[in-house]
Amino acid sequence: MPLTREQMARRVAQELKDGSYVNLGIGIPTLVANCVPDNMDVMFQSENGLLGVGPYPTEEEVDADMINAGKATVTAIAGSSIVSSADSFAMIRGGHIDLTVLGAFQVDVMGNIASYMIPGKKVKGMGGAMDLVAGANNIFVTMTHASASGQSKLLAECTLPLTGVGCIKKIVTDLAYLEIQDKKFILRERAADTSIDEIIALTEGELIVPEVVKVMDV
Amino acid sequence: MPLTREQMARRVAQELKDGSYVNLGIGIPTLVANCVPDNMDVMFQSENGLLGVGPYPTEEEVDADMINAGKATVTAIAGSSIVSSADSFAMIRGGHIDLTVLGAFQVDVMGNIASYMIPGKKVKGMGGAMDLVAGANNIFVTMTHASASGQSKLLAECTLPLTGVGCIKKIVTDLAYLEIQDKKFILRERAADTSIDEIIALTEGELIVPEVVKVMDV
């Protein structure tokens, strides 16, 4: 059975480290904020300038001047800082963010990622995604393993316009956790009740299946 | 009779415009701050980050954390702003300062200026001078017309290491006010009781003497 969005977020959250600064993209990545272990402190950055994102506001706290990068109302934790967009991206582009979690349309064995545009269909713009993938040292991509129609999103070569090249090394899908090494996907973990054959069938790029592939604990 | 340092400062001050932002170098330029006409508001910038320099402090006001670019204690006016060195030089390098007044060792007919180093004798460093001459649109150089030993400082070509190239157009010396045009000095005004012959004798670079050279009113 494929993982739920919450389970995918929980798998990513297992990589969180105490005292780390993390940027979460829109969608599944956002859910990671709810999965921080109790014994751990993690600070979330929103690239519109807020370091130390808090929970959504109560009705009384709602403030049009306090939003996150998804343009949604938000709060700030005690000890947060708010800076300009240039200063916020200086954190990102200067490599100061410890972990970045992003959604994607496609990832390929070269570590390329496509996430901002489907020509002829959808043009929203890259927002901060190109900066995030170029500036981060540690990136997790979360996405479904295949499209609704069964097309693999783990490719030999991305077909959509790229967001970044050679920058992705770790992917959490609804079926598996994979790493990219030497132009191959390496299957590290599989979702419970998901067969390795199913994962092979839905992975277009070259896939290495080690002798031991543990079941994801989420 | 050559102008006093105060008179030179007063001549420069005649060029001040109401509502302008001005950077004053160390030495004679500093004196310009005392010569602002009463009907005029001018804001002085100190490149260590203070926009809106006030007078020196009283004994009670002295604060080690409030200094100017000459490292001297200073105060700030109401309506001042204090920024980082990068932001301060963004004002300078971005061309936002309306007038810069600088001292110099030498200026030549190409508009080159030498002001930061006498090889073998004096190495203090350029501080912010190279940024100021490269970023300003309107620069006044103030210096004595010749050295104590009678050597001209207005040259065909600077012999000392340059602070900037092709950036100087206006010079106030103790003998004259000159402009630089088409690789020539043009004598615009002379100090009272200073003969044109004396100025010619002390100007090494090509000097144009227009038919009318008015006497400086300082």
Add this chain to the structure above:
Amino acid sequence: MAGFDKVVPSLNEAMAGIENGMTIIAGGFGLCGIPENLIAEIQRVGTHSLTVVSNNCGVDDFGLGLLLKNQQIKKIIASYVGENRTFEQQMIAGTIDVELTPQGTLAEKMRAGGAGIPAFFTATGYGTAVGEGKEIREYNGKNYILEEAITGDFAIVKAWKGDRYGNLVYRHTAQNFNPMAATAGRITVAEVEEIVEPGELDPTQIHTPGIYVDRLIQGNAEKRIEQRLTRTA
């Protein structure tokens, strides 16, 4: 001190000098911290063939979306233009030119424009459509592309408080692109919620020094919220 009093009495005077074909740099992120009244004034004046530099382009009926609807914009330089139907239609119809620019690169281009830096290298966009045709250089084994600065004929920004000398302070995340935009306009106009006297703002806490601001106007802001998400207390 009349010399540094940047306050103008009307929106008309605030945007005086705007002409067809000009480049306008606007602060704001989504609908947060946008100069609502200055944008509305551009709509009222009807200046057209504008190049607009802004992270987003408003929504259908608010912010820069008003200028889109009114067909006043010829070209947009932005990082994200989603959630705007008018925009999508104009793009499909080919009546608008779009230069998609990564958000961090856009912010840095504005800063560079204000700071006298004509170009800088950045890793962002290397190997993507954004990097096409741009110079590539390797530093410490990583590839970077050369990006050029942006400056505008006008910059329009929105601040919380501004003193008469043009010193500005932004509120919460409404800061975003405003400080950089303010530095990059030949003429910079600031719309503020409150005008205070010089000396009321702490000098070390000013986000935008008055040297960057040419005109200042007080305006009532609607401050529309794009995505209202709440929790139960």
Add this chain to the structure above:
Amino acid sequence: MAGFDKVVPSLNEAMAGIENGMTIIAGGFGLCGIPENLIAEIQRVGTHSLTVVSNNCGVDDFGLGLLLKNQQIKKIIASYVGENRTFEQQMIAGTIDVELTPQGTLAEKMRAGGAGIPAFFTATGYGTAVGEGKEIREYNGKNYILEEAITGDFAIVKAWKGDRYGNLVYRHTAQNFNPMAATAGRITVAEVEEIVEPGELDPTQIHTPGIYVDRLIQGNAEKRIEQRLTRTA
């Protein structure tokens, strides 16, 4: 939240890991806003062959001048080194290497180092000794030179208040180079006059966000004045 508590109990721990030959970026302008105690600790430890990046190099018996006197510095990158006799002597003796860098370029190099910009064009220094051997490019009829970013093994800065998470606020003109220096160190150590709790500093008024600060220590500062000029009231 132990995870973000940057406070260390001793100067020894604050500078732990410093090694001979490292590059140290220091905030401060003249003697204003310098990390006095961290510099004194480097003197105490005796690390040598250091490359120091700082606008000035202290005076004979204070600030970075202490490290000069102690012959711990191999190379200095600075804009102004006047008013220091020890320094002059070492330069004449050829025991120290000096890279004179324009003040604005130096500040921008540090900022670039922290912001992931490996190089940028600037007009400053074109046609001078500073521009020698550097790439020249013309933009809009003006010549610019290509300058590269600076990063350091350590950055040492001095702030007024700092909260436990490392968020810093500087006092008056003691801000100067400190914010850029703080971004450019692999390990950044901040010396503050007062440690406060997270939440005490207004988020929009923080000069250096805690993400840049690895270690924080409270230190009593002598704050020596280099040029005491006063007026009679």
